[in-house]
Amino acid sequence: MEGRLTMSYRELEDGFLVTLALIVSSQLLVILISLISNQFRRQRKLSITNQPPVESVIDGNQITIYTYGMDFYHALLRDITQAKDIICIESFIWKDDAVGQQIKELLAKKAREGVTVYVVFDAFANLVVPRPFKQFSPDIHLYRYRAWQRFLDLFDPRRLARDHRKLAIIDRTISYVGGFNIGELYGRKWRDTHVRIEGSSSHNLFAAFADFWNAQAHKLPKLKTERASLSPYIRPYVNNPQRILFPIRSMYIEAIDLAKEHIFLTTPYFVPDRVVLSALIDAADRGVQVSLLVPERSNHLLADWLARTYFTDCLKRGIRIYLYQGAMIHAKTATVDGKWTTIGTANLDRLSLFGNHEINVEFFSEEVATHMEGMFEYDLKACRELSLDEWNRRPMTQKLGELVLSPLWPFL
Template sequence: MSTVPFRSMKDASPVRVQVDWRRVRRFAARTALLAAAAPVAAAGVVMGLERVRRHQYPLDSPFPTAPPSSTDVDDTQATVYTFGADLYAAMLDAIRGARHQVFLETYIWKDDEVGREFKQALVEAADRGVEVFVVYDGFANLVIPRSFYDMPPGVHVLRFPAMRPGLLMLDVRRSGRDHRKILVVDDEVSFVGGYNIGTLYATKWRDTHLRLVGPSTWELRNAFVDMWNRWRSPHQPLLQDVGSQLWMPRLRAARNAPSELVFPIRGIYLDAIDRACSHIYITQAYFIPDEDIQAALLAAAARGVDVRVLVPERSNHVVADWLARGHYDTLLRGGVRIFLYQGAMIHAKTATIDAQWSTVGTANIDRLSLTGNYEINLEVVDEGLAAQLESAFRMDESNSRELTRDEWLRRHPLTKVAERVMAPLRPFL
């Protein structure tokens, strides 16, 4: 207990007011606890409501797809896949035809029909003498029995640690997940994009992946080798790091590496958005832009660029949906058009700008992807690939509805309150 001197205006005699600092500290602690608990509690409520809603209205409606389409970028053939069944067939064909090496890295690998087919193909490749290396994220696959990832000695498996020591301390260097999806076969053919491995993704999710055939496969090979050598155990083999004869290619990989605090994917987005003169088409599963990316999009719209962002109306992560909505008013007011994908989950991470610049990869436009996880995006400057991705965007637009600002302003008052209460969770996603 302490006292604070006070001098009366009437008689100027000193008066001491007692302050119970223990009570003040308890009040401050409870207030802080309430402030921290409120967004978590709100998130729990919306997750519960979404669980009921998803049971009644599952995300399983049919959606438009397109057959694989190819174009040449310099000496490399690039093929766009927008349907999981087509992609998996091509990936399995590549593994089954492997003669020397197979590198597979994935975030989620389900123990289901598709997942077991991939496992069998890898084991058969090893049985015929192919060197097989696999990386998968331990945390993303906690619900999968560890025994599923048991492989014969010819398949080298690296389980990216499920629990990272920096997670509780928010240490970026030691808390990021391996969110990448890469397949490289014989240094000749490679794949990258948003697709994980599982039966659900084969036909029920709309996603985008890219296959490379030719010298630019080095971009993905090099990414896998660096990741393997960085995280392998001492008893696991060291992969050879080879150089590339391609300098200043129009197709390059941008790789986020939290352990080195390297995050170039955010940079390529900002640079490309700043250059835009005609149009920007962005497709994202989870769209929670930081201040700089949001400002760049608003600046582009202000100078007359047609800026369109296409996201799922309902995704598989309802909390991410609610946090994304906190940006809608500012974006709509600034002239950015928002399209909501209907009836199914769209998981693609793509963008194309001015019919020249494109990116396809694993990174969402949110904090986790741009400044947290291990990610990889291809940056491609090519009119042919841009045309293909614009065609895919228009296809997805046909299964979307545009959100207008008038509609957004008419949303329920409780919705507005929930958005504000949950806003403090944005730095975690």
């Protein structure tokens, strides 16, 4: 009897392992087929049209919003050129192309002139960038961020975070934050959003850079933090995985829960956790117009597949989904009721909301919200709306692929 029970447990264990192997192999097969099919997808016909920068004034701060990368880079280069004291640049990706080289060379020039220059980029995200390009002038304080420093860090979830922030501060009075990485691809062929802040609120963004630098770059000169008084109109939110603090997610949930009229969301990767998804569905249920704008085809095929696992629930509950055509839209923005806006680096996915170092800024300004809603409406010209009827008629193979891949959402 005891032997038969032992055998049954062994058989149960074997059956579990076989089932697990089948699930994993199915996921890998779907991913492989998707990657192969992606190679045969038609080349996008780019449809980026330049929206000019828009300006506002909030609480004494000059606000400029950029949706075309070359406009943003031009403004950044101008401000770096005019810097007198300190420059801080943080970028998730820094390409070794004409744009990347121009910014790198200008930073070296300013460092030789006596301006203190701090540079941070994510080492893992830039693995494919040639090593010589990642060698900066010795006059520049350079930190190549690595998520883990030692083997044991691999077993600490707090140490697996990437530095996904895109931040620049010039002389503590001018700051930039948003979705643009550094590179010509992003400047000319992607649709993204960045904001420039000139005024006292930039001190708080400088403090966010200094806090990160001082906590991570242990062997390099420390930065003295200098914060402005907290503004009720402009407020940065900073995810800090080491301290297990993820206020950007809470910011989104609170804004969604308070919405009464409409919510406009733009994100390149839509893989929300259940609480965020429930907040959006609850808003739609109480009559709020919820509009979600995502790329029809992003630069991450697996993220596209996972995003589609949420479309059925969204469409059934009245959330309108718009698919951006012809180019990659990488903006991470939202507006609520024409009063509240956020622009930043965090996507609506698990990695951004619960994993990576991120920074978003929220604005309480009807003028900024009006500008952002105008940009959203403009982007809709390059979109097609996905209907529930069309979605229900998608191929069975796609539905099976979504089912197989849906357990992978915690990893994106």
